Amino acid sequence: MKKLWLFSWVLFTLFIQMQCAGQSAPDIASVESAAAAFGESAAAAGVSLASAAQRTTFAVVPDTVRPGDPFAVAVTAPAGVRSRWTAQLFGTAGNRIGQAVFFDLREESSNGPVWAALMAVPSTAAPGRAMVRIIGENGAVLGEPAVVIESREFRTENLPLTNTMSDILTVPDPQKTLESRRLAEILNHTGSEVFCTGGFVMPVVSQVQTSRFGNRRVYRYPDGRTSSSIHAGIDWRAPEGTPITVCAPGRVVFAGPRIVTGNTVIIEHMPGVYSLCYHLSRIDLAEGRMVTSGESLGLAGSTGFSTASHLHWEVRVAGENTDPEAFLGRTILDKDAIMSKLNE
Numbered sequence: 001m002k003k004l005w006l007f008s009w010v011l012f013t014l015f016i017q018m019q020c021a022g023q024s025a026p027d028i029a030s031v032e033s034a035a036a037a038f039g040e041s042a043a044a045a046g047v048s049l050a051s052a053a054q055r056t057t058f059a060v061v062p063d064t065v066r067p068g069d070p071f072a073v074a075v076t077a078p079a080g081v082r083s084r085w086t087a088q089l090f091g092t093a094g095n096r097i098g099q100a101v102f103f104d105l106r107e108e109s110s111n112g113p114v115w116a117a118l119m120a121v122p123s124t125a126a127p128g129r130a131m132v133r134i135i136g137e138n139g140a141v142l143g144e145p146a147v148v149i150e151s152r153e154f155r156t157e158n159l160p161l162t163n164t165m166s167d168i169l170t171v172p173d174p175q176k177t178l179e180s181r182r183l184a185e186i187l188n189h190t191g192s193e194v195f196c197t198g199g200f201v202m203p204v205v206s207q208v209q210t211s212r213f214g215n216r217r218v219y220r221y222p223d224g225r226t227s228s229s230i231h232a233g234i235d236w237r238a239p240e241g242t243p244i245t246v247c248a249p250g251r252v253v254f255a256g257p258r259i260v261t262g263n264t265v266i267i268e269h270m271p272g273v274y275s276l277c278y279h280l281s282r283i284d285l286a287e288g289r290m291v292t293s294g295e296s297l298g299l300a301g302s303t304g305f306s307t308a309s310h311l312h313w314e315v316r317v318a319g320e321n322t323d324p325e326a327f328l329g330r331t332i333l334d335k336d337a338i339m340s341k342l343n344e
């Protein structure tokens with residue numbers, strides 16, 4: 001009975017593939033990949049592995065991005081352990097500048113279930129034609145769609161440091177090492193739940209950015225030395241006690257004090273997408289709590305590595321710093337755009 005079912009499945013797959021064979025889609029590259037999970041079954045049913053091949057389609061949405069922008073990569077394939085598939089971003093010089101893990105988008109295209117990965121272009125990426133490599137089981141390359149990176153200017157900023165701030169950055173501390181390891185663990189984890197698809201709202205009422213996303217910073221230490229850094233988020237001017245609110249639906253994955261970032265709240269919004277609020281004087285949320293946009297998160301302050309009360313607001317995508325303003329009122333995981341591109 002099982003063999004009969006498998007044989008029918010293979011015949012159905014071949015039929016579908018024949019139906020699709022005449023399609024041409026300039027924006028969606030297409031490659032043939034063996035249905036590895038069904039290879040053995042296909043052989044048992046007397047059909048060769050090659051003839052049981054499946055069509056893999058993929059799409060990048062949007063396919064033109066600026067440094068600091070997020071984007072989605074989608075892939076369809078009827079078989080395989082897709083949860084281990086990855087998307088890698090290669091810059092114009094051919095160097096790898098990002099990696100993300102696929103998650104189940106819970107959508108069906110004409111070619112089967114759709115899996116997606118959310119990525120971001122590093123603020124340091126050079127403009128030009130870049131490439132996303134989609135990697136399946138055992139390192140098999142399933143596709144290499146292009147993505148165009150536009151040019152973008154970032155400002156330079158000088159930051160004279162007080163002795164206290166200098167110490168926070170330079171004095172070795174095992175607690176600091178532990179905290180930074182824990183933060184990396186949180187931000188590099190790709191979950192499976194989509195709590196929202198974008199459309200973030202401002203976490204604070206403020207018109208003034210005291211430091212922009214991607215600012216090239218020069219830290220000037222009291223002893224005359226300097227070091228450089230890139231600002232990972234946006235600093236919004238906010239006097240001590242200013243209400244800070246949740247920017248989008250999600251789950252609180254961290255709420256507590258950290259040496260460098262002070263009182264910190266991290267919220268998971270989409271697989272691999274996290275918002276972070278630093279330097280708070282008060283935290284109103286507990287870890288594990290489900291939250292919605294506009295809910296009270298805490299109060300602005302100047303805890304940790306900070307010169308004056310402000311809100312440092314940051315968004316990470318697959319571990320990469322992303323421009324938080326790119327998320328304001330905009331869909332990031334655009335299922336309609338993904339599905340129409342996959343079905344073209």
Ligand SMILES: [Zn+2]
Pocket residue numbers: 211231233234235311312313
């Ligand atoms: Zn900041």
